[in-house]
Amino acid sequence: MAVQFVPKTHYFFSASKDKTIKYWDADRFLHVTTLEGHHSEIWSLAISRDGEFVEREAAYEESALTGVETIIPGEQDTEAVKAGKKTIETIKGAERIMEAIELYKEERQKELEHKASQVTKDKTLPKRAIHPILAAFGNVSPVQYVLLVVKKVKSSELEESLLVLPFDYVIDVLKLLLEWIKNGWETELSCRCLFFLLRIHHNKIISTPELLPVIDSIRSHCRSRVCEMKDTVGFNLAGLQFIQRQLENRDVTFFGETRERLGQIRKKKKTILRKFR
Template identity: 35%
Template sequence: MHSRGSKKLKLLVGTDSNVIDVYEVPQKSKLKSDEEPEPTRTFSVELAGHRNDIRALALSSDDRMLASASSGKGPAGGLKIWNIKTRNCLRTLECGKALCAAFLPGDKIVVVGTKEGDIELYDIAASSLLDKIPAHEGAIWTLQVHPDGKSLITGSADKSVKFWNFDIVQEEIPGTKRTMPRLKLVQSRILKVSDDVLSVEFSPDSRLLAVATLDNTVKVFFVDSLKLFLNLYGHKLPVLSMSISSDSKLIATCSADKNVRIWGLDFGDCHKALFGHQDSIMQVGFIPHPVEQDEKHVLFSASKDKLLKSWDADKFEQIQKLKGHHGEIWAMAIARTGDFVVTASHDKSIRVWAKTDEPLFLEEERERDLEELYESTLATSLDDDPTDPSSEAAAASKQTSSTLTAGERIQEALDLALEDHHLMAAYILQKQKSPSIAPPQRNPLFLALNNISAERHVLSVLSSIPASALHDALLVLPFSTLPALFTFLSLFLKKGWNTTLTCRVLYFMLKTHQRQLVASKDLKVRLASMRDVLRMRLTEGKDEVGFNVAAVRFLSERVDEKGIVRIEDVEREEAEKREGRRKRGFVDIA
């Protein structure tokens, strides 16, 4: 742009390091002897934002201050303290390559976990580094303050979780006899695990501790004894973040496999797997202290696909999709009562998403999503070649909409079939007493399927699910459906229907819910009754396979014998041929 009354050109430049500069370039004179004009920088906005990607966000207990820490060192500092209301930067401090951060009780000290394995304590008021503790031998990926505010835990790539107590010591001021209190972190306990620790999470009631490791699993321990309580299996890639609801009943996990899974903390069963984003999900979080009852299980997720989404963890449906970032979202922080959510992105911006009083209609959100999906797939669908056979093929391991709904189909079939099974069992008993009794009115679905039996309907639903998607579908089933499922598996074994599929489903459910099954007396009795029938069916299958193998071996031996030629047989055949030729030579045709 040209400044009025001046012969200088002004340029406003935004750089990759998140700095805005204004340059003045004087116009070139018409005389050839003059040198090239030199630009000069007149203004620069460089102190407010981060120079590197923001990897960690933390809110103070009163939601007035926000701490943001970046992953690189620089003259502008890696740790910044912001005023949420005014959006102003209050403090800028240099720190290590930060991966996680938190406010300590009192909101005067910020603790930072670094890639070098150090814990750094910063005094906000004095803008100084209080202490630097070499805590771990690997990167500190996660840390959290205990709900009672008296300790914190850190999880690292060195396969350990360490517990640190807050201790106040009196230190002498050099040159004087006076002392001043100073905060110290004292290691109290250590928990060794089998793989790198990526995330840790306390339950709000301080009873449980969840630890996510690099082997795609989440282990839940008792805080007091550090004994293993639950193992959560299901994710296909490592779990990057976790959150436990305010009532300590649900735990949500997000992973690099683009899924959010919601689990029950009573038995560790997977309530639902939500295909939430188009890329790795970096952060997930419940509202810490919801005011409204219906917000108790509201969930937020932030992903590398640049989107922030909110979910209802009871109804398992998406509430809202929020767009705004121009890069991958690395970190997220949720206000105490859910009034706002803060996200930090690869575009080096921090965005505050505030809750409004406008009513939200889920039907309109669904219509908007469907319109976006239609517009995004319209161009590709027009370009697709319908004669290309590869267009109909999909990768065996890729989750599709059929994979996600297969679990609901099994659940629906079990509910309908169990009701019909009880109805027909009662009818058979009554028919033995009075043979002329009319049959009961069954569900129209069974009549539409040519009056199929309840157990045959369940088996057809299980058989229709592809083998690659069966385990994912079974993981969706809650523990409460196991009695119904075991009822029909027992019927399949008694009637000898598809023993291979029955065994596969039975063994997978036993492996998934082993701990809960051991604690349930009713299910243990059912399993004991199924054991004898299962052993008999497996023995029959083994005998059948053995008989078939022996028959094939017998046939192969006969084929081999026919392929062997003996010398005596060859000589005899040649002699017969010679005699035959002579005889034919002397025959008088006339």
């Protein structure tokens, strides 16, 4: 479940579901020793800089393992399939997404209040100060910031991080997905998040009245964006095929035969140089 090398050496430790940590010599493919004593599965580990200490995050692992394991619907609870068990990385990914959503909601509320004050009091009020985090990311909008946070979650951990989110945050994510798809931002990533959330929370979503117009709008915009991507891919593919035909008409082929021709040209040059010598 995890592998950590001792810094600047060829030795490493591996953590496993069999409740053991094993020490290995990677150069000689040798199993050095096994560290036992753990009472449950080991999902992660860390090594000190000098390699003298190995530890796992016991506090989290104990709390995570004592809870009920959540399996993604439609999949079986076996070693051969993908399980939806919480890990440290998925928890951290979910926390980062929730923090970004909270920032988005706060900024949206402040923006509404600022606009209301401009209408009721003075239209020449100075512009509202940009949040330091948004400024650090290049003065992006709160909607774009949440998208950047989601993009930073590893692809292999994205679905598990979304699975950890409470349903209140799922509602916010669906509303943000509508904005992303409308603007054509990361359509592939947005569709992946959308389809996963619909599959996991289908019953709750269809029973939430405020989400029905959101889902309907997402459906229409998502279809148009996917068609645009399909057209782009088809156009690019046709362009590549056209270039290939043009090169073949000039008796220039791709890679393999081109390499052979270069080799032949080099051999001819060498033979000519030898003759002159």
